[in-house]
Amino acid sequence: DIVLTQSPLSLPVTPGEPASISCRSSQSLLHSNGKHYLDWYLQKSGQSPQLLIYLGSNRASGVPDRFSGSGSGTSFTLNISRVEAEDVGVYYCMQPLQSYTFGQGTKLEIK
Amino acid sequence: QVRLVQSGAEVRKPGASVKVSCKASGFTFSNYGFSWVRQAPGQGPEWMGWISGYNGNRRYAQKFQDRVTMTTETSTRTIYMEIGSLRSDDTAVYYCARDNGDSRDYWGQGTLVTVSS
Numbered sequence: 399d400i401v402l403t404q405s406p407l408s409l410p411v412t413p414g415e416p417a418s419i420s421c422r423s424s425q426s427l428l429h430s431n432g433k434h435y436l437d438w439y440l441q442k443s444g445q446s447p448q449l450l451i452y453l454g455s456n457r458a459s460g461v462p463d464r465f466s467g468s469g470s471g472t473s474f475t476l477n478i479s480r481v482e483a484e485d486v487g488v489y490y491c492m493q494p495l496q497s498y499t500f501g502q503g504t505k506l507e508i509k
Numbered sequence: 510q511v512r513l514v515q516s517g518a519e520v521r522k523p524g525a526s527v528k529v530s531c532k533a534s535g536f537t538f539s540n541y542g543f544s545w546v547r548q549a550p551g552q553g554p555e556w557m558g559w560i561s562g563y564n565g566n567r568r569y570a571q572k573f574q575d576r577v578t579m580t581t582e583t584s585t586r587t588i589y590m591e592i593g594s595l596r597s598d599d600t601a602v603y604y605c606a607r608d609n610g611d612s613r614d615y616w617g618q619g620t621l622v623t624v625s626s
Contacts, residue, residue: 437613439554446604446619447546447554452612459614490553494613497570498544498556 400425402491404501412509417478419504421491426471427454435495438467438476441503442487450489451476483508511535513605513617520623526593529620531605533586539563544608545579545590547601548619559608560588595624 401424411417419438427436434454439447449458451467454474464479478485486508491501516530531543545557558569560579567579578591588605602619 433611441554446616448616449612449614452614456612458612492554492556492613494608494610500554500556503553 400427400493400496400499402493402499402501404489404491404504407502407504409504409506410509411478411481411506413483414480417481417485417506419476419489419491419506421469421474421476421501423472423474423493425496427474427493427495428471429495434470434474435493436467436469436474437492437494438465439490439492440485440487441490445487447490481506481508511607511615513607513615515603515605515617515620518621518623520625521595522626523596523624525595525624526591527595527622528589528591529603529605529622531588531590531617533562533588533607536607538583538586540609542608542610543579543581543588544606544613545577546604546606548604549598549601552601554604557590557603562588592622595622597624600624 403422405420427434436454438451441447455467466477488503488505490503512534514532519527521527542561544559546554548554557573560567576593580589604619605617606613607615
């Protein structure tokens with residue numbers, strides 16, 4: 399199975415400041431079609447996961463533009479340009495390339 | 510609007526089976542596949558498998574191959590996930606998600622399955 403490793407696991411952030419989460423894969427997530435198969439989700443307390451980013455860098459419909467995804471191969475990053483209080487929750491990366499797997503999660507909290 | 514509405518919470522004894530439903534609306538059912546993901550208390554999500562809304566083709570995570578069955582009912586736009594030989598560590602919230610390969614953009618509200626004697 400492809401293993402996804404996120405860092406940090408805990409992320410205290412002051413509102414208005416930027417935040418960054420890394421996701422490293424044990425294998426390349428580049429498909430032969432040229433797409434990188436890596437999603438980012440936010441799960442708020444008591445809610446279903448919500449898609450933020452798909453194919454590594456595509457923002458999902460309705461997601462604020464302060465969220466962006468980047469990376470290639472085995473290394474990916476989720477950036478939040480200015481954290482807001484509503485961004486609190488656990489962030490997961492997930493790969494659907496080969497029998498889908500999730501990262502361990504990064505808990506973002508407000509300082 | 511796009512909606513995935515799941516069936517209500519279930520309680521089962523060890524060794525029993527449970528069938529969870531997920532009713533889709535607001536989009537063309539046959540244009541999409543659907544994934545099932547579960548999340549045990551305090552744990553991260555875990556993918557269980559995928560089924561096509563077009564032709565019912567499916568693939569399961571190896572861990573669940575021998576005790577999970579996913580089906581679709583096109584007439585009612587509903588997908589089902591049945592898991593058998595339940596154990597206490599199957600206690601989890603089970604989610605369905607619309608999955609077109611490139612993205613998993615809409616998720617159901619989740620169904621809590623509790624396995625307890």
